[in-house]
Amino acid sequence: xxxxWKSMALVCMLVVMMVFTSACGSSSEKGxxxxxxxxxxxxxxxxxxxxxxxxxxxxxxxPTVNSSSGLGLSLVYDTILYRDPESGEIKSDLAETWxxxxxxxxxxxxxxxxxxxxxxxxxxxxxxxxxxxxxxxxTQFDPGYANIDYDKSTIEGNKITLKLIEPNPDFLLGLCxxxxxxxVDKKYVESTEAEAFWDKPVGTGAYxxxxxxxxxxxxxxxxxxxxxxxxxSETITINYYPELTTMMVDYENNVLDIALDIGESEYNNAxxxxxxxxxxxxxxxYDILSVALPQYMECFKDIKVRRAVAMALDVEAINxxxxxxxxxxxxxILIKGIEFYKSIGIxxxxxxxxxxxxxxAGYSENELELLMLxxxxxxxxxxxxxxxxxxxxxxxxxxxxSGDFATVIPRLMNNECELAISGTGGGTYFASTIFSLIDxxxxxxxxxxxxxxxxxxxxxGNTSLDTAVRAEAYGKxxxxxxxxxxxxxxxxxxxxxxxxxxxxxxxxxxxxAMDLKFVTFK
Amino acid sequence: MLKFVGRRVLWLIPVMLGAIFIVxxxxxxxxxxxxSALLGGSYTQEQYDDKKxxxxxxxxxxVRYAGYVKDIVTDGDFGTSxxxxxxxxxxxxxxxxxxxxxxxxxxxIAIVLGLPFGIISAVKQYxxxxxxxxxxxxxxxxxxxxxxxxxxxxxxxxxxxIFPASGIEGWKSWVLPCLASGLSFIATxxxxxxxxxxxxxxQDYIRTARAKGLDERTVIVKHGVRNALIPIxxxxxxxxxxxxxxxxxxxxIFSLPGLGxxxxxxxxxxxxxxxxxxxxxxxxxxxxxxxLVDLVYGFVDPxxxxxxxxxxxxxxxxxxxxxxxxx
Numbered sequence: 001x002x003x004x005w006k007s008m009a010l011v012c013m014l015v016v017m018m019v020f021t022s023a024c025g026s027s028s029e030k031g032x033x034x035x036x037x038x039x040x041x042x043x044x045x046x047x048x049x050x051x052x053x054x055x056x057x058x059x060x061x062x063p064t065v066n067s068s069s070g071l072g073l074s075l076v077y078d079t080i081l082y083r084d085p086e087s088g089e090i091k092s093d094l095a096e097t098w099x100x101x102x103x104x105x106x107x108x109x110x111x112x113x114x115x116x117x118x119x120x121x122x123x124x125x126x127x128x129x130x131x132x133x134x135x136x137x138x139t140q141f142d143p144g145y146a147n148i149d150y151d152k153s154t155i156e157g158n159k160i161t162l163k164l165i166e167p168n169p170d171f172l173l174g175l176c177x178x179x180x181x182x183x184v185d186k187k188y189v190e191s192t193e194a195e196a197f198w199d200k201p202v203g204t205g206a207y208x209x210x211x212x213x214x215x216x217x218x219x220x221x222x223x224x225x226x227x228x229x230x231x232x233s234e235t236i237t238i239n240y241y242p243e244l245t246t247m248m249v250d251y252e253n254n255v256l257d258i259a260l261d262i263g264e265s266e267y268n269n270a271x272x273x274x275x276x277x278x279x280x281x282x283x284x285x286y287d288i289l290s291v292a293l294p295q296y297m298e299c300f301k302d303i304k305v306r307r308a309v310a311m312a313l314d315v316e317a318i319n320x321x322x323x324x325x326x327x328x329x330x331x332x333i334l335i336k337g338i339e340f341y342k343s344i345g346i347x348x349x350x351x352x353x354x355x356x357x358x359x360x361a362g363y364s365e366n367e368l369e370l371l372m373l374x375x376x377x378x379x380x381x382x383x384x385x386x387x388x389x390x391x392x393x394x395x396x397x398x399x400x401x402s403g404d405f406a407t408v409i410p411r412l413m414n415n416e417c418e419l420a421i422s423g424t425g426g427g428t429y430f431a432s433t434i435f436s437l438i439d440x441x442x443x444x445x446x447x448x449x450x451x452x453x454x455x456x457x458x459x460x461g462n463t464s465l466d467t468a469v470r471a472e473a474y475g476k477x478x479x480x481x482x483x484x485x486x487x488x489x490x491x492x493x494x495x496x497x498x499x500x501x502x503x504x505x506x507x508x509x510x511x512x513a514m515d516l517k518f519v520t521f522k
Numbered sequence: 523m524l525k526f527v528g529r530r531v532l533w534l535i536p537v538m539l540g541a542i543f544i545v546x547x548x549x550x551x552x553x554x555x556x557x558s559a560l561l562g563g564s565y566t567q568e569q570y571d572d573k574k575x576x577x578x579x580x581x582x583x584x585v586r587y588a589g590y591v592k593d594i595v596t597d598g599d600f601g602t603s604x605x606x607x608x609x610x611x612x613x614x615x616x617x618x619x620x621x622x623x624x625x626x627x628x629x630x631i632a633i634v635l636g637l638p639f640g641i642i643s644a645v646k647q648y649x650x651x652x653x654x655x656x657x658x659x660x661x662x663x664x665x666x667x668x669x670x671x672x673x674x675x676x677x678x679x680x681x682x683x684i685f686p687a688s689g690i691e692g693w694k695s696w697v698l699p700c701l702a703s704g705l706s707f708i709a710t711x712x713x714x715x716x717x718x719x720x721x722x723x724x725q726d727y728i729r730t731a732r733a734k735g736l737d738e739r740t741v742i743v744k745h746g747v748r749n750a751l752i753p754i755x756x757x758x759x760x761x762x763x764x765x766x767x768x769x770x771x772x773x774x775i776f777s778l779p780g781l782g783x784x785x786x787x788x789x790x791x792x793x794x795x796x797x798x799x800x801x802x803x804x805x806x807x808x809x810x811x812x813x814l815v816d817l818v819y820g821f822v823d824p825x826x827x828x829x830x831x832x833x834x835x836x837x838x839x840x841x842x843x844x845x846x847x848x849x
Contacts, residue, residue, distance in 0.1 A: 057787065060606055067605075195608045214606070214616060215779030215787075216690060241688065242774045242783060245672065249680050249687040406554030406792040413558065413565075425562075443564045 050233040050503065050519055053247040053256040056512060058214050058240045061201035062194065063130070063182040064137040070178030070513050071238055071260075072212075075220045076117075077182035077203035078228070080108065080127060080175040085509040088339070090172055094127065094183055094204065095160075098175070103167040103465050108160045108175075114227045116185045117208045124155045129186040143180035144168055167463045169470065170430045177429075178513055206231050206517045216240060231517040238516075251275065251498060258499040258519070261511040264324040267496035271325075281497045283510050284337045287426040288330055288434070289322065289379065289491040291387060292447040296415055299368060304361040306485035309419070311354035312394040313387060315347045319491040322382045326496060330489030333434065333481040335424075337492075340431040340461065340474040344482040347489070354394045365395035373417040375409070376402035380421050383490065387421075412446055420446040422487070427510055431474050432462045438487060449486050523820075526830040530813045534806065539591065541805040542798060546587050549794050556604055556792035577604060590798065600802070601795030603788075610799040613784060618803060620690060621780035624772060625765040627696060628704035629758060636708040637754070640715020644723060645742060655712060663709035667768075671702035671775040688777035699776040703769075707761045714757045718750035725749070751822045759815035763808040 052071070059068040061076055082093040092098070095108040114122040131145040152163040164171065175181045188202045199212040206228065207220035220236045239256065241247040248266055251259040252275060262270070270280050293300045293309060300306050319327040334341040358368070372387065374380045381402065388398040398419065402408065411417070428434055435458045442448040449455075454477060461473035481487055495511035504522050508514030557573045558565075565573075574580050581589075593599040600610035643655040662670075678698055679687035689695040722728065723746055731741045770782030781800055788796035820827035 060608070062607070065607055195612070198606065198608050213690075213779055214613060215773075215783050216777070239688070239777075241777050243777065246675070246688050246775060246777045249675060252680060253683060253687065255686070255688075404554060404790055406556060406559035406790070409558035409562075410553075410555045437564065443566050 048233050048521055049235045050516065051237045051239065051256050052258045052260065052516060053239045053241055053250060054260045055241055055244060058212060058218060060197045061209060062197035063179050064133050066179060072218050073182050074178045074515055075207040075236060075517060076201045076205045076209055078205050079181035080183060081172060083176035085507050090176060098172060104164040106162040106171060110158045110160065112158055114204050116202050116204055117223060118188060118202045120185050120187055122204050124158055124160045126186045127160060127183050128155060130183045143177060144171055144174045167465060169465050170432050173430060207236060232520045236516055257503050258497060258506060260497050260514065261495045262498055264326045267326055270498055275498060277501050278498050279501055281506055282494050285426045285493040285495045286335055286428045286510055287424050287493050288335050288489055289383060289423050291488045291490060292420040292422045293486055294417060294420060294446045295450060296445055297418055302361045304357045308354040308357040308394060310347055310485040310488045311350045312390050313347060313488055314349040314390060315490045318383055318386050321386055322379050323491055323493050326494045328492040328494065330492050332478045333487055333489055334431050334478055335428060335492055338429055338431060340471055342475045342478050344478050351393050358394055366397050369397040370418040371399045371401060372419045373401050373408060373411055374421045375405045383421055412444060415445050417446040422447045427513060454480050523831055534809050537809055538802060538805060541801055542591060543587065545798050545801040550583050554792045556794055559792045560604055600799040603796050604793045605791050610795045613796060614799050614803055617779055617781045617784045620778050621766060621769045621782060624699050624703055624769060625762060627700040628765055629762050631700060631704035632707035632711050633758060636711030637715055639712040641719055641747060643716040644719030659709035659712045662705045665706060667706060668771045668775060670705060671772055674698050674702050690778060699772045699778060703765055703772050710761060711757060714754050718753045719746060722746050722750040748822060752819060755815055755818050759811050762811050766807055767804050
């Protein structure tokens with residue numbers, strides 16, 4: 001039978017249209033959702049599959065290299081100790097007991113009878129090896145393990161005696177960290193290539209990694225012989241999204257049970273009831289946005305100029321514009337919520353006084369011209385624009401230059417920045433970590449403060465084992481910063497996480513550090 | 523014929539060497555620094571120097587280039603990613619399939635819809651059908667790719683809920699990304715087919731075919747479309763290259779783990795081995811597509827086939843009018 005060309009064209013079009021319209025079969029979305037939270041089709045979650053969406057990128061499960069989030073790490077690995085995200089209390093994990101026997105000696109007793117996912121027994125040597133790897137594999141990133149004298153540290157039976165080179169009161173908190181304190185299998189690591197960490201990590205954690213698809217998702221299966229409390233979810237899938245819109249569409253379509261760190265606009269939508277059947281969890285990002293005045297700049301040696309810059313900045317307005325409802329106006333250089341944080345006071349906004357101070361310092365209008373240089377990201381871009389406008393009001397001309405991280409960082413290290421926007425990058429839980437970014441030990445000169453009084457206070461806070469002494473020293477350091485205007489705190493960003501009401505017990509110290517093994521199903 | 527293919531394959535060698543050299547040179551003069559990107563905003567000079575040596579970036583440009591080419595040729599080793607510590611070849615293999623699949627399906631959609639639309643438009647010039655096709659083509663051609671992708675997602679994934687917004691499992695996952703990529707190319711192919719067909723249908727040999735009493739279908743399909751195909755095939759080959767190299771938008775919006783997103787991440791991190799690997803794969807693919815396009819020319823036009831075979835008859839025929847063979 002001959003068909004004319006019109007019929008052929010019509011048939012072709014119909015075939016294509018049929019492909020697009022006959023779409024009623026089974027769904028097999030990324031990460032295996034399926035119409036209802038938890039991946040079931042009936043509203044219940046018979047298979048107890050938890051699907052979580054994050055804007056983080058897929059990463060390796062090598063704790064020394066992983067730089068995105070600890071989500072997957074905390075499923076595959078156990079940590080040496082555990083810190084309750086709600087109470088902040090240190091609890092046992094792989095180490096059954098722990099103590100500071102003197103300011104530089106830490107004694108850990110490692111549990112017996114625990115096995116890695118490949119069947120190897122956990123030994124104290126694995127724990128020591130996991131810490132020491134940080135001093136060899138990734139020398140730049142040191143969670144305090146370089147402060148261990150490995151030659152003098154000993155292992156007897158299940159007891160590890162760690163000798164610290166210098167006292168470090170935060171050492172135990174470091175042993176709770178979801179990345180730094182992960183324990184790897186020494187035998188396995190030494191016998192395999194580094195790439196095995198990508199999708200075949202071996203840990204003692206509650207889950208094993210089934211697959212880790214770069215740019216897409218990672219799937220974890222529950223271990224039947226886990227030594228600790230068995231989690232509820234049989235399978236956990238973490239979906240990685242480069243685009244927030246896509247993640248939120250998947251959340252709304254119930255492909256996801258939990259959407260992590262959704263940003264302000266989606267948080268507002270959720271608050272307004274745009275997402276049905278949803279609960280919201282707000283957690284601090286453990287980050288601080290601040291404006292830093294580099295000490296290498298001659299003009300800032302005069303406290304009047306520093307004070308003028310500080311008084312020109314309406315930090316409440318900046319906080320509102322940058323983070324909106326998810327921002328808290330900063331009132332100290334330490335982040336609200338961490339130990340030793342003390343509310344010192346919000347920076348005073350007084351542009352008229354700022355103008356006078358600038359004149360007293362000998363600067364006429366528009367005489368002072370500065371360059372603000374920073375890695376481009378929405379928060380930095382917004383903040384810099386407002387800072388630029390507010391400084392212009394008092395006659396300081398601020399030029400703004402930004403670029404991608406790889407381009408800007410070498411320039412920052414080269415002291416090209418004349419007024420800096422700084423932050424910790426999030427997940428900064430200790431006072432000592434924040435101060436190490438700005439005290440004399442900081443490698444970034446644009447935010448480094450080299451002042452004897454300040455450094456002495458920080459050192460005292462960093463090294464004393466007496467909590468009261470630390471609180472006093474850190475408190476004075478925070479006050480010193482407020483009085484000297486080298487670093488003007490602006491905002492403490494928070495994060496919002498959405499989850500459907502079919503899941504419960506969504507907890508973690510921060511949005512991107514949720515401990516998914518605790519999630520339960522209602 | 524084989525000689526022609528062999529010659530073209532041999533040409534791939536200097537093309538690939540040139541592509542690698544260019545991407546190496548761009549990486550070398552690019553202001554971004556992979557060591558700084560890896561170390562973050564805080565490092566000592568010693569840590570910087572150590573990392574630079576570890577990555578091999580302390581060596582001169584030409585030594586790195588020669589070493590890279592040697593590793594590819596002798597071991598098929600594209601290096602190791604700075605960030606993930608995985609072999610680049612593994613990442614490329616994982617990602618290539620996704621990008622290739624989207625590109626092939628998108629181009630098929632564009633051909634299957636664009637070709638008939640173009641033919642109808644040309645044959646029925648200035649009719650309602652022609653005007654409708656022209657308007658629809660212009661609408662799709664003028665839509666930015668990211669916007670179209672978002673609209674498709676909102677319509678079909680969020681509102682009608684018949685296709686997923688993300689993922690790579692199951693045929694449904696591919697529909698929206700392929701439509702988003704393919705729709706704007708339908709317009710291109712439709713416009714090209716229309717214009718090429720309009721040229722052809724005015725030729726003497728079409729009039730002669732009609733005068734011989736051939737039915738309209740034979741005239742249009744056998745004599746018209748076949749002679750109009752050469753520029754259309756060129757366009758399709760060209761569009762395929764654009765689809766592969768411009769896949770990042772669709773991959774980002776639909777969360778697809780393809781070469782585009784891999785390359786984008788690698789560029790942000792200055793992950794040189796991954797950038798170089800992606801460029802090599804894309805360049806090789808575009809070379810292969812060009813070769814295929816040339817071969818298809820041969821199948822469509824016997825004159826070109828003869829030229830490929832290198833016969834004297836073909837060289838003589840080269841001067842004859844295009845399309846005369848059809849009669």
